[in-house]
Amino acid sequence: MTPPPAPAPESLTDTPVRASQADITAEIDALHRSFEQRELSGERLPSTVHDFPAYRSSVLRHPTKNLKLVDPETIELLSPAFGQRDVAAIESDLTIQHAGEPLGERMTVSGRVTDSWGRPVANQLIEVWQANSAGRYIHQRDQHPAPLDPNFTGAGRLITDDAGEYTFTTIKPGPYPWKNHVNAWRPAHIHFSVFGSSFTQRLVTQMYFPGDPLFALDPILNTIWRQKDRDSLIAVYDHELTSPEWTTGYRFDIVVDGPDATWFENDDERGEQS
Amino acid sequence: MSVPARTLRATPGQTVGPFFAYGVEYDRMNQVVHPFAPGAVLLGGTVYDGAGAPVPDAFLEIFAADSDGRMPRVRGAFRRDDHTFAGFGRAFTNDDGRYEFFVRNPGAGAGHPALFAAIVFARGLPDKLHTRIYLPDDPDSLASDPFLASLEGAEQATLIAERRPDGSLQHDIRLQGENETVFLAF
Numbered sequence A: 001m002t003p004p005p006a007p008a009p010e011s012l013t014d015t016p017v018r019a020s021q022a023d024i025t026a027e028i029d030a031l032h033r034s035f036e037q038r039e040l041s042g043e044r045l046p047s048t049v050h051d052f053p054a055y056r057s058s059v060l061r062h063p064t065k066n067l068k069l070v071d072p073e074t075i076e077l078l079s080p081a082f083g084q085r086d087v088a089a090i091e092s093d094l095t096i097q098h099a100g101e102p103l104g105e106r107m108t109v110s111g112r113v114t115d116s117w118g119r120p121v122a123n124q125l126i127e128v129w130q131a132n133s134a135g136r137y138i139h140q141r142d143q144h145p146a147p148l149d150p151n152f153t154g155a156g157r158l159i160t161d162d163a164g165e166y167t168f169t170t171i172k173p174g175p176y177p178w179k180n181h182v183n184a185w186r187p188a189h190i191h192f193s194v195f196g197s198s199f200t201q202r203l204v205t206q207m208y209f210p211g212d213p214l215f216a217l218d219p220i221l222n223t224i225w226r227q228k229d230r231d232s233l234i235a236v237y238d239h240e241l242t243s244p245e246w247t248t249g250y251r252f253d254i255v256v257d258g259p260d261a262t263w264f265e266n267d268d269e270r271g272e273q274s
Numbered sequence B: 001m002s003v004p005a006r007t008l009r010a011t012p013g014q015t016v017g018p019f020f021a022y023g024v025e026y027d028r029m030n031q032v033v034h035p036f037a038p039g040a041v042l043l044g045g046t047v048y049d050g051a052g053a054p055v056p057d058a059f060l061e062i063f064a065a066d067s068d069g070r071m072p073r074v075r076g077a078f079r080r081d082d083h084t085f086a087g088f089g090r091a092f093t094n095d096d097g098r099y100e101f102f103v104r105n106p107g108a109g110a111g112h113p114a115l116f117a118a119i120v121f122a123r124g125l126p127d128k129l130h131t132r133i134y135l136p137d138d139p140d141s142l143a144s145d146p147f148l149a150s151l152e153g154a155e156q157a158t159l160i161a162e163r164r165p166d167g168s169l170q171h172d173i174r175l176q177g178e179n180e181t182v183f184l185a186f
């Protein structure tokens, strides 16, 4: 069977005809090859590309002009600051937020947040959110006909310690379908929102699990066009983090980006008030 | 003092997806100051896509100095105790694509025009976008800013809020297309 020709980008979001997985996979491969070519010819490309039409809802939502390179202002070199008092301890255990225990594989996720020079991002906020073990979000717009779990909300908050380390307990999320194309499924993932030491380092990303067969099929993961960068979003199973009769352990280290101006910022002036 | 080479590769960003609301919402998150605090003004606008349609599933974060130009350096950026100025706010767009914050007018730094640092996140946006929202009130300081001066007039205009007669600030974000907002890399 010959796949139909790809429609023009401007018609993608409202076209009633959705692409097949084979079409999308071919688009992903072609996009990755074009980025490799552009890099070979000397262009500097970001790790995550905004212009990635295989992710259909991005077609009208990404800037078409190059980002303007600018020296950060003082405010951009500082960060909204959090502290242990911003977050209750219960918020870092997603399995104890209801009367009963959620269904699914209980897990511990731990890691360290650093800057590009390996310096810890201490006492900063991480927000996480995820689907339940059946692949269903509690969000009302999630129409996936998988069961909600009355004992699982799927949102947590944590604060890194003085060494930039964080840890939280949850259950493993399931993969879920979405409508990007026919038979589109997201690999299982946990959403992370991370504050660095400066506003320029703000990061929202997703953590994945080793060996997921959906990686190559997913246009969202593949907006990150280099294999080694995609690999950095895959948590590592860590038997040292696994606790007997209780949870399996995964490690996910996070590196927030520069710029060079952030090298000079130090955190000492910031008071731990109240 | 020179900056040493970076030793670690940065973790790449990803879209916030469609279901961020329950993950990142917190109490009074769009109130950088209380709506009835002295000097409180409304900062609002609409986020548009490349077809001119409002984007109902985006959120903005802003971070700015206090009205005297002092930088917020206190911990507790989620707290809303109505006397600590933490300078940070977050606002979801509503079904009409509109966001609203309650803020104070940030003060200008030495030799710099007054501004809000801002970040846009949305379903369908593969990674965060940094931008700025400058106050329109001091044309001389805007004109003498080297970054703004490096932009064409139409580009400049996408970064400068409009002051309404009631004192509020109006500032739309266009992710794509005509009058596309200027987004930043550092």
Ligand SMILES: [Fe+2]
Pocket: A131, A186, A189, A191, B017, B019
């Ligand atoms: Fe998700």
